[in-house]
Amino acid sequence: MSVFVCCLAGAVIMSEGQGVRVNDETSAVVRIVADGKATAVVVTADAPPPIVQYAAAELVRHVKKATGVTLPVAAESTVPEDYASRVFLGMTKAAGKQGLMTDKLPPEAFVIRSVGADLYIVGEEDGGDPLCPTNSKCGTLFGVYEFIETALGVRWLWPGELGTYVPRTKTIELPAVNRVVSPALRFRELAWHGMRKILDGGKMDQKDIRLGFSPEVARSYAEALSALLRRHRMGGMDAKPPTGHAFGGWWQRYGKEHPEWFMLRRDGGRGSTDPKARDVDICVTNEELQDFIVKQWDGKSVLRLGPVDRPGRCTCAACRAWDGPQPEKIPWFAKVVYETDPRAKDVFAGATSDRYARFWKTIQEKARKRNPDVLVSGSFIYENEFPAPVTGIKLNKGIYAEFVQWQDPHLRWFPMPEEAYAWVKAQWLGWQQTGLRMGYRPNYLHNGYVMPHVETRQSGDFFKFAHKHGMEGARFDSLTGQWAVHGLGLYMHLRLLNKPDLEIEEIRSEYFSAFGPAAGAVERYCDCWENYAVENVMPFLELFSTPFCGYRYRAYPLKAHKAYPIEVFAPAVKLLEEAVALARADPLPEYAERVEFLRVGLKHAQLTVQLAGIFDGKKNVPKDRLQEGTDSLAELVRFRKDHQQMYFSDLLWVTSFWERPAWNVDALAK
Ligand SMILES: [Zn+2]
Numbered sequence: 001m002s003v004f005v006c007c008l009a010g011a012v013i014m015s016e017g018q019g020v021r022v023n024d025e026t027s028a029v030v031r032i033v034a035d036g037k038a039t040a041v042v043v044t045a046d047a048p049p050p051i052v053q054y055a056a057a058e059l060v061r062h063v064k065k066a067t068g069v070t071l072p073v074a075a076e077s078t079v080p081e082d083y084a085s086r087v088f089l090g091m092t093k094a095a096g097k098q099g100l101m102t103d104k105l106p107p108e109a110f111v112i113r114s115v116g117a118d119l120y121i122v123g124e125e126d127g128g129d130p131l132c133p134t135n136s137k138c139g140t141l142f143g144v145y146e147f148i149e150t151a152l153g154v155r156w157l158w159p160g161e162l163g164t165y166v167p168r169t170k171t172i173e174l175p176a177v178n179r180v181v182s183p184a185l186r187f188r189e190l191a192w193h194g195m196r197k198i199l200d201g202g203k204m205d206q207k208d209i210r211l212g213f214s215p216e217v218a219r220s221y222a223e224a225l226s227a228l229l230r231r232h233r234m235g236g237m238d239a240k241p242p243t244g245h246a247f248g249g250w251w252q253r254y255g256k257e258h259p260e261w262f263m264l265r266r267d268g269g270r271g272s273t274d275p276k277a278r279d280v281d282i283c284v285t286n287e288e289l290q291d292f293i294v295k296q297w298d299g300k301s302v303l304r305l306g307p308v309d310r311p312g313r314c315t316c317a318a319c320r321a322w323d324g325p326q327p328e329k330i331p332w333f334a335k336v337v338y339e340t341d342p343r344a345k346d347v348f349a350g351a352t353s354d355r356y357a358r359f360w361k362t363i364q365e366k367a368r369k370r371n372p373d374v375l376v377s378g379s380f381i382y383e384n385e386f387p388a389p390v391t392g393i394k395l396n397k398g399i400y401a402e403f404v405q406w407q408d409p410h411l412r413w414f415p416m417p418e419e420a421y422a423w424v425k426a427q428w429l430g431w432q433q434t435g436l437r438m439g440y441r442p443n444y445l446h447n448g449y450v451m452p453h454v455e456t457r458q459s460g461d462f463f464k465f466a467h468k469h470g471m472e473g474a475r476f477d478s479l480t481g482q483w484a485v486h487g488l489g490l491y492m493h494l495r496l497l498n499k500p501d502l503e504i505e506e507i508r509s510e511y512f513s514a515f516g517p518a519a520g521a522v523e524r525y526c527d528c529w530e531n532y533a534v535e536n537v538m539p540f541l542e543l544f545s546t547p548f549c550g551y552r553y554r555a556y557p558l559k560a561h562k563a564y565p566i567e568v569f570a571p572a573v574k575l576l577e578e579a580v581a582l583a584r585a586d587p588l589p590e591y592a593e594r595v596e597f598l599r600v601g602l603k604h605a606q607l608t609v610q611l612a613g614i615f616d617g618k619k620n621v622p623k624d625r626l627q628e629g630t631d632s633l634a635e636l637v638r639f640r641k642d643h644q645q646m647y648f649s650d651l652l653w654v655t656s657f658w659e660r661p662a663w664n665v666d667a668l669a670k
Pocket of ligand 1: 263264282285314316317318319320
């Protein structure tokens, strides 16, 4: 079998090469491997930077897995003669002679070009860390990944070897190619703070070590995760405009001297009755405050104007005059947004999007006197500013904000009720039509705990919709890393972040293909859980309506046994039994091993449900079930320890973020 690069689908084709003779004859072929023999040598500069060395190692590693052949790597001054093709990586003298200069390339972009039988993959480079998401001089590495993905058909499903699907072949050849490719989205990230801390040498709590990951496995998982994310071309984070709740802490700092700068409460007071309150809304129409905001700015950096991290806004007549009319009939799924958020009961609880949009524009006009190129970051389209403006206000490309569907539980998770979904889309469109720059910063990946919460269709559709309507980039909070139960959805998000033009069905097929003869059975398995999530949209919302530790999604261990009662697992268990039998028919063991990976995730979910049922929503297990609880926890921990090296779950996230706050497991110590 031979594999051809026909085109580099999905990524943006910036421009074709200019001033260079390009051989466009389709007969011109770069031969990498032919009939199980290396026909190409990988060539780097004599002293390649770390990113090129890493790119070469990644290329060699994946070609070896595909063909069994180890490609030689040579420095440019010592290239052996007896190879049909040379694959030049990064800035080499040869690339310079071909006119392949990187100084005109956009960040993270690369050129992939064949010249005769040779191939060049060239991007900007410096001495930076290949895996760092703010290192935008990574074009050569991204070019190599594009090649591996497109020419070899490699699919990176989850961290580690088993999650790397490399179709086997004896021959790798390419027709003529000449492309400049750069990422479709300027920044792309699934936030992964916890594991990044481990990579930076962070120590784990003994309680987490007892319940889940050992420190060694956490470390190796973090390394595999870091590699996976870069293989999916996560990055561009140096291009993301800064955001944040800019006025958090202002009440503590300025409230005493300038109470009039802060929100007017319904009781006639200003700001908060608590002088130490952190998140107190400002009175955006106060001109003295506006001038102060511009004065305290350094005149150079992005001017951040994100509202405080708490709903409820100033009730003064001037601020209210900037608001648009509130809807005559409040949608049933957006009541919290418009009126019932308990945290906004002393102040104005409705939509203040027009007010804040006007505030951002007002400050921009004032700030332009100091710096005409100022970029204003409104930070978040969130809470009271989530509904789109209704007064027809026009913003501009000097104002940036990120869309965060949140506040009302109906709008928060995927899947969501269809009516709510249509409304969320309308809010994106409404904001886009103001003309500001938009990013996407959702929280819904926090959903699901270690349960088989599968969701692809609505969230995938929304991501593509946002991309078509002005999304510059996306940063998800957070990657909880439950690969064996949420794997399909996570893979889809990684693929869309890199190639938002891919169709959802196409991405799903890629994922299923990694299960070989069990592809169809695994698809039925995933559909069984996605259908379950869709059928239970309303019960799930009801179940997780009460916040815990400040967040509703942290309540999951308290209710897991109600969301996923043990009896609902039986059909899914059967589907995976069928899948494993089908996969075993193939001589390649990896297909069955991948189904086993899913089975580990499912068994882990069942054991967790069993323990959750014993706690039954309480911090402590009842006295008469102490022994049962102790045994159940011991069984769960044993299972985790036995399987942690598969990376089926980011167990540190599970124990530190979800379980320890919810359950007093100390009482169950053996
Ligand atoms: Zn006001």
